[in-house]
Amino acid sequence: NRKKLMKQLPNLQKKRFYIPEEDRWVTLRVSAAGLRTINKLGIQTVAQELGI
Known part of the structure; x- marks a missing residue:
């Protein structure tokens, strides 16, 4: 019997994306599914x- 519950967190990654229409980089924290x-x-x- 497990007495403590495990907290499940989303798989977040810090990723930079380039938006050519705005000619800028955007840093987002996105999940693996995102x-x-x-x-x-x-x-x-x-x-x-x-x-955004």
């Missing part, structure tokens, strides 16, 4: 959805 989403859709699309 990183796959950005690779699939593109940083510009994800940034517009988030309102």
Whole structure:
């Protein structure tokens, strides 16, 4: 019997992305699943959805 509960945290990574439309770098803390989403859709699309 486990007496202590383990805290499960998301797999966060610090990653820099280049946005060519704005000609700047953006540093984001994204999860591994979020990183796959950005690779699939593109940083510009994800940034517009988030309102960045």
